[in-house]
Each structure stands twice: as C-alpha cells, then as structure tokens.
Amino acid sequence: MKSILALTVNGRRREDLVPDNMLLIDYLREVAGLTGTKQGCDGGECGACTVLVDDRPRLACSTLAHQAAGKRVETVEGLSRSGRMSALQQAFHEKLGTQCGFCTPGMIMAAEALLRKNPDPDRDEIRAALAGNLCRCTGYVKIVESVEAAKGVAP
Amino acid sequence: MNLLPDFRTLRPATAAEAAAALAGAGARPLAGGTDLLPNLRRGLGEPAVLVDLSALPDFTAVAVLADGGLLIGAGATLEDLAAHPTVRNDFPVLAQAALGVAGPTHRAAATLGGNLCQDTRCIFYNQSEWWREGNGWCLKLKGDKCHVVAKSDRCYATYHGDVAPALMVLDAAIDIAGPAATRTVPVAELFAEKGDRHLTLEPGEFVAAIRVPPPSGWRSGYEKARIRDAVDFPLAGIAVALRRDGDILAGLRVAVTGTNSAPLTVAVPDLVGRPWDRESAARLADAVRKTSLVLKTTVMGAKYRRRVAQGLATRLAATLWAAG
Ligand SMILES: Cc1cc2nc3c(=O)[nH]c(=O)nc-3n(C[C@H](O)[C@H](O)[C@H](O)COP(=O)(O)OP(=O)(O)OC[C@H]3O[C@@H](n4cnc5c(N)ncnc54)[C@H](O)[C@@H]3O)c2cc1C
Numbered sequence: 222m223k224s225i226l227a228l229t230v231n232g233r234r235r236e237d238l239v240p241d242n243m244l245l246i247d248y249l250r251e252v253a254g255l256t257g258t259k260q261g262c263d264g265g266e267c268g269a270c271t272v273l274v275d276d277r278p279r280l281a282c283s284t285l286a287h288q289a290a291g292k293r294v295e296t297v298e299g300l301s302r303s304g305r306m307s308a309l310q311q312a313f314h315e316k317l318g319t320q321c322g323f324c325t326p327g328m329i330m331a332a333e334a335l336l337r338k339n340p341d342p343d344r345d346e347i348r349a350a351l352a353g354n355l356c357r358c359t360g361y362v363k364i365v366e367s368v369e370a371a372k373g374v375a376p
Numbered sequence: 377m378n379l380l381p382d383f384r385t386l387r388p389a390t391a392a393e394a395a396a397a398l399a400g401a402g403a404r405p406l407a408g409g410t411d412l413l414p415n416l417r418r419g420l421g422e423p424a425v426l427v428d429l430s431a432l433p434d435f436t437a438v439a440v441l442a443d444g445g446l447l448i449g450a451g452a453t454l455e456d457l458a459a460h461p462t463v464r465n466d467f468p469v470l471a472q473a474a475l476g477v478a479g480p481t482h483r484a485a486a487t488l489g490g491n492l493c494q495d496t497r498c499i500f501y502n503q504s505e506w507w508r509e510g511n512g513w514c515l516k517l518k519g520d521k522c523h524v525v526a527k528s529d530r531c532y533a534t535y536h537g538d539v540a541p542a543l544m545v546l547d548a549a550i551d552i553a554g555p556a557a558t559r560t561v562p563v564a565e566l567f568a569e570k571g572d573r574h575l576t577l578e579p580g581e582f583v584a585a586i587r588v589p590p591p592s593g594w595r596s597g598y599e600k601a602r603i604r605d606a607v608d609f610p611l612a613g614i615a616v617a618l619r620r621d622g623d624i625l626a627g628l629r630v631a632v633t634g635t636n637s638a639p640l641t642v643a644v645p646d647l648v649g650r651p652w653d654r655e656s657a658a659r660l661a662d663a664v665r666k667t668s669l670v671l672k673t674t675v676m677g678a679k680y681r682r683r684v685a686q687g688l689a690t691r692l693a694a695t696l697w698a699a700g
C-alpha cells in the first residue's frame with residue numbers, strides 16, 4: 222500500500238508516493254537521496270539517525286515516513302548555507318568533535334535541537350541532551366566541547 | 377533486522393473512527409512508535425493495519441483542572457510532561473518517571489499512552505527473529521515453551537514501563553475509548569499479570585486520556601535502577617507517594633515496575649498511623665519482596681533486581697518522610 226506523502230525536507234516542499242510501511246530513514250536516504258543521516262543500530266538504541274521534525278529531535282529509524290506528513294523535516298544536509306558549514310558543524314570540525322564521523326550527523330542534529338530550545342546550555346544540559354547518542358570514537362569530551370564552542374555563535 | 381510487515385497506516389480524525397479502525401482484524405495503535413517500530417523490525421508482531429492516533433482532537437494536551445488535578449491526553453509526549461511546571465511542582469513522581477524513560481530523543485516522540493501500553497520484555501523475546509527461531513521460539517510468540525520458567529504454562533515476560541507506577545501512586549485513572557462508551561478505570565486495571573497479554577483492552581479500545589486527582593498533601597517520587605543512566609529500561613522502578621502528619625505517617629502508596637508482568641501496587645497497611653522508623657523500612661522491604669516476582673528476564677541477575685527494588689523503596693520512602 223502506497224500513498225502520497227507531503228512534507229517539507231530541508232526547507233523544500235516535497236510530495237512522493239511512499240509505502241505505508243516505509244521508515245523515515247529509508248525515505249530520506251533512498252527516496253530523497255539524503256544519505257547524511259546514518260543508520261547505526263537500526264533499532265532505536267544509538268541516535269545516529271537523529272533528524273529534526275518540527276524542531277524536535279527524532280529517531281528516523283523508529284519513525285514511519287508518513288508520521289512526518291505535513292511537518293518540517295531537517296537533516297544534517299539542511300544546516301549548511303550556500304556551501305558553508307553552520308557554526309555548529311564548524312565547531313565539530315575545529316574542536317575534533319568528529320573522528321570516524323558515523324555518529325556525527327545524529328550528534329549534530331541532537332545538539333542543534335538543544336541549541337534552538339536553549340541557546341546557552343551548560344555542560345550538564347549538553348550532556349543530558351546528547352545522552353541518547355552513542356559515539357564509539359571520541360569519548361564524548363570533544364563532542365561536548367564542540368557544542369560549547371558553538372553556543373552563542375550566530376548560525 | 378527484518379523489513380517491516382506490509383501494513384497499511386490510517387490516521388483517523390475522531391475517536392469514533394479510531395475505535396472502528398482498531399476493531400478491525402490485525403489493527404494496532406501507533407503513537408510515537410519508539411517501542412512498536414523497533415519491535416516490529418525484530419519480527420515481534422505482524423499487524424495488518426497501524427492506526428496512527430496523532431490526529432485525534434485534544435490528544436496531546438496536558439490540562440490543569442480547576443481542582444488542581446490533571447487531565448492528560450494519551451498523546452502527550454514524555455518530554456512535554458516532564459517539563460510541565462505543574463507536573464514538576466505538584467506531581468514530582470510523574471515528572472521524574474517521564475524524565476527517566478529512554479533518552480531525550482525518544483522522549484520527544486514517546487507518548488504517555490504508548491508508555492503505558494508498551495510491550496512486555498524478556499531476554500528470550502527482545503531478540504532478532506533468527507535468534508528466537510534458533511532457540512525454538514517461546515510462549516510469548518510462536519512457541520509453546522517458556523525459557524525463563526521451564527514447564528511453565530504462562531509467559532513471564534516483564535513489564536518495564538516507568539510511568540505506570542507513578543500514576544498508580546497518584547491514584548490516577550484512565551479513560552478508555554472504544555466502540556462502546558468511554559469507560560474510566562484505575563490505572564492498575566489496565567494491566568493483567570500475564571506476560572503475553574498484559575493489557576486488559578478489548579478489541580477497538582485505546583487509552584484516550586489519563587486523569588490525576590489533586591495532590592492534596594501527598595509528596596511523591598520515582599526512582600529506577602538501570603544499567604546505563606542515560607537510556608535503559610528499569611531493572612526495577614519504584615514510585616512512592618507519602619503523606620506525613622507531624623510525627624505520624626498518615627498515608628503511603630508504593631508501586632513497583634520491572635519485576636512482574638504488570639506494574640503492581642505494594643500493599644503496606646501496617647505502616648500507616650505510626651512514625652517512619654527502621655521497623656517501617658524493614659516492613660516495606662518485606663512487602664516489596666512479597667509483591668514482586670523477579671525472574672531471569674533481563675541480562676542482569678534476578679537477585680540484584682530483587683534487592684535493588686527493596687533498597688529503592690526504603691530509600692525513597694525515607695527521603696520523602698525526611699523532607700519535612
Ligand atoms: C533504547 C530504548 C530505551 C527505552 N527505555 C525505556 C525506559 O527506560 N522506560 C520505558 O518505560 N520505556 C522505554 N523505552 C520504550 C519506549 O520508548 C517508551 O515506552 C515510550 O514511552 C513508548 O511510547 P510511544 O508513544 O513511542 O509508543 P508506541 O511505540 O507508539 O506504542 C507502544 C505500544 O503501545 C500501543 N499504544 C500506543 N498508544 C496507545 C494508546 N493510546 N492506547 C492503546 N495502546 C497504545 C501500541 O500499539 C504499541 O503496542 C525504550 C525504548 C528504546 C528504543
């Protein structure tokens with residue numbers, strides 16, 4: 222069973238014929254061609270697939286594409302402006318918040334959700350907001366530093 | 377991971393339409409999807425239709441009533457609930473339990489109704505399809521034996537929801553909508569102590585709203601033990617509501633989760649009407665021990681879970697008592 226899904230992805234309105242049982246992550250990666258969003262555990266455990274739906278973080282592997290109907294979905298590809306990284310992306314780059322990079326799109330989107338809600342989070346608030354995002358490389362210290370470096374800097 | 381089964385998705389706009397859709401063969405409610413969708417990816421269920429409840433009117437609202445009580449739509453997210461000023465001030469047990477569920481991204485999507493109605497769990501069930509097949513399936517799904525209790529004729533999968541015990545000690549009730557008129561039942565009556573059929577909902581029924589009476593002098597709290605503080609289900613969770621009148625314990629309600637196939641109220645009649653002291657703590661620990669039936673359903677051993685349930689209960693009651 223397929224039906225029309227109308228939504229906004231990274232600021233652009235889209236309409237696609239999408240199976241009722243398609244996950245949001247498969248829609249983003251395979252239909253919309255946005256492979257920045259990563260599939261890690263594929264079962265709601267790791268946060269690698271985090272995207273924003275109406276400004277809130279959401280696990281794309283545990284969401285049906287049709288659950289995003291009529292909503293604004295944002296992926297890591299939507300953060301850069303005219304080819305320039307956002308302040309948050311730049312901070313992850315400069316502060317070494319990314320190593321292998323697999324967790325990075327999910328980390329950045331979870332951090333982006335935090336900064337939109339709370340532009341001046343302290344260390345504990347940053348750690349709490351990223352608590353569901355696993356990283357096997359950095360040991361998290363550099364990730365928290367990256368978010369701290371980005372706060373207060375214009376996007 | 378399996379592909380998702382080939383279900384249809386419906387998004388009814390009224391409760392009557394939702395009830396009609398849910399009464400159909402193979403239909404299941406879908407709320408945030410944080411429990412249901414990962415489970416379906418493991419082949420735990422093959423629904424023909426998912427009924428997305430998110431478009432129902434007033435489904436996500438958290439309303440403070442004139443008498444100080446709450447009327448919470450079953451679609452309210454745990455993030456909203458945990459952040460709500462009245463919930464945090466007057467019903468701390470509810471805010472703490474909601475905040476203790478999973479991780480922040482789960483909570484932004486996870487709903488109260490989905491949290492209450494989440495599936496029971498077991499180390500022999502929350503596994504991939506090929507793992508379960510290799511193990512000869514089990515009583516909860518497709519099989520005829522229980523690997524937790526050999527020769528058992530019932531399933532012992534455990535209920536690990538955090539929020540149900542919090543609502544139970546607040547004496548909350550649930551509005552259940554369905555094909556017939558909406559009925560309101562105490563939270564405990566939503567559950568049955570059966571691992572493979574732990575909800576008492578009839579076909580077509582769903583949780584529409586939760587009613588919490590005014591706090592009237594009760595203080596409350598929730599504590600859970602888990603492997604990683606950031607994301608995990610409770611190995612055991614304890615909710616306590618307590619009323620103190622000078623040096624006398626005037627009221628005590630305790631509920632436990634993560635130990636049995638349903639969240640359970642712990643009966644504590646001989647504790648009220650006297651001060652809280654070491655003797656009370658020993659009696660409460662004993663009552664928790666008698667209520668819970670912890671079996672080897674999680675990776676963590678049962679002995680630890682039994683002891684930690686008792687420890688959490690006595691510590692939490694003592695803390696609430698001491699709070700003045
Ligand atoms: C990594 C991870 C960690 C987790 N940790 C915890 C934890 O610590 N504590 C905890 O309690 N849970 C935990 N969960 C489970 C889950 O995230 C929560 O229970 C969540 O609140 C479920 O809500 P939902 O809206 O996403 O439900 P859904 O997944 O949409 O639904 C869950 C079940 O309830 C049914 N349902 C949904 N809404 C209704 C309704 N209104 N009426 C009747 N039936 C309904 C569905 O059919 C389904 O069977 C965890 C999940 C993951 C993936």
Ligand code: FES
Nearest residue numbers: 261263267268282
């Ligand atoms: S891929 Fe979604 S949480 Fe791991």
Ligand code: FES
Nearest residue numbers: 320321356357358
């Ligand atoms: S950078 Fe490798 S998993 Fe985080």
